[in-house]
Amino acid sequence: MDVTERRNPFGSLASHAQSFTAARLVQTAVAEVRSLTWPRRADRRLLEALSRDAERPRPPARRTVRLTTLRQRPRRVPGRVLFERLGGADEICLQSFVIHHPDATILLDPAVPADVHGQVMPELQPALRRIVWPPASTIPTRDALAESGIRPDLALCTHAHWDHVSGLLDLPGLPVVLHEDEIDWAATGELAPAGGVRRGLADRPLHGFALDGPPVLTFERSHDLFGDGSVVAVDLAGHTPGSVGLLLETEDGSVVLIGDVAWHSRQVEALRQRSGLPGCLVDEDRERTWHTLHRLHALPAQVTVVPAHDHARAARWAVPSVS
Numbered sequence: 001m002d003v004t005e006r007r008n009p010f011g012s013l014a015s016h017a018q019s020f021t022a023a024r025l026v027q028t029a030v031a032e033v034r035s036l037t038w039p040r041r042a043d044r045r046l047l048e049a050l051s052r053d054a055e056r057p058r059p060p061a062r063r064t065v066r067l068t069t070l071r072q073r074p075r076r077v078p079g080r081v082l083f084e085r086l087g088g089a090d091e092i093c094l095q096s097f098v099i100h101h102p103d104a105t106i107l108l109d110p111a112v113p114a115d116v117h118g119q120v121m122p123e124l125q126p127a128l129r130r131i132v133w134p135p136a137s138t139i140p141t142r143d144a145l146a147e148s149g150i151r152p153d154l155a156l157c158t159h160a161h162w163d164h165v166s167g168l169l170d171l172p173g174l175p176v177v178l179h180e181d182e183i184d185w186a187a188t189g190e191l192a193p194a195g196g197v198r199r200g201l202a203d204r205p206l207h208g209f210a211l212d213g214p215p216v217l218t219f220e221r222s223h224d225l226f227g228d229g230s231v232v233a234v235d236l237a238g239h240t241p242g243s244v245g246l247l248l249e250t251e252d253g254s255v256v257l258i259g260d261v262a263w264h265s266r267q268v269e270a271l272r273q274r275s276g277l278p279g280c281l282v283d284e285d286r287e288r289t290w291h292t293l294h295r296l297h298a299l300p301a302q303v304t305v306v307p308a309h310d311h312a313r314a315a316r317w318a319v320p321s322v323s
Contacts, residue, residue, distance in 0.1 A: 179210075
């Protein structure tokens with residue numbers, strides 16, 4: 001796997017939440033009023049340019065991978081409020097995936113530990129905690145792995161937010177891979193990011209990669225993780241500075257796992273961003289996240305987009321448990 005070993009800086013770093021500033025809360029309130037009255041319009045010029053980019057020829061993958069969705073229970077959400085007046089997006093979950101490559105079994109986005117309410121929630125900002133509080137029925141990543149009989153060789157996180165990292169708290173010693181920009185962001189400052197992220201990443205082998213490869217489809221930067229075209233990391237910055245997606249070649253076609261650029265596939269299809277609340281609280285760069293959403297919307301129809309929290313879309317790759 002084409003990654004570089006990194007010194008792990010997280011063991012000495014605080015993991016508690018920094019309070020939202022008054023300015024950010026005012027920005028959130030203003031954006032929420034706008035979201036409830038008039039959804040943001042798509043940038044047609046950007047979409048035209050991206051549609052041309054989507055026609056870039058891609059070298060054929062020399063190998064394919066198999067995708068597995070770990071078992072998780074969904075929760076009902078008010079989709080028309082959570083996303084800008086968007087219908088049909090009323091069910092989400094805290095999802096983790098497994099990518100089966102001939103050379104390695106990868107746990108993607110270990111979402112939640114067994115004691116999520118004790119280990120993770122107290123570290124989040126109170127305003128955010130009320131929105132994302134997991135229901136008691138949520139299945140810990142460790143338990144979902146045990147049910148499936150899968151033993152991963154390593155974990156890879158699309159970005160360093162609690163619901164994509166904190167499941168590592170139950171998986172000591174498992175090596176983890178992150179985009180270099182995301183490692184630097186997560187280790188910068190005294191208090192960010194929060195919610196078990198730094199404790200989950202600490203005291204384990206840490207590996208990074210740079211997006212040093214050519215443009216792929218609508219994505220400006222890439223990195224072929226195995227050198228065979230089967231698992232290619234692509235640039236999805238915005239939600240966090242180093243957010244990435246994974247473009248997979250499976251026997252059933254191309255799939256791109258997008259982390260949290262969108263929480264539901266309906267956002268990509270209809271081009272609807274998260275509402276001001278919670279969008280302004282969870283996106284590091286809301287404008288860049290909006291542009292990245294356009295990149296996903298402009299992808300060829302044969303590329304299946306899979307957000308990390310879209311239960312129905314992720315369920316396509318679910319497998320029966322062995323327990």
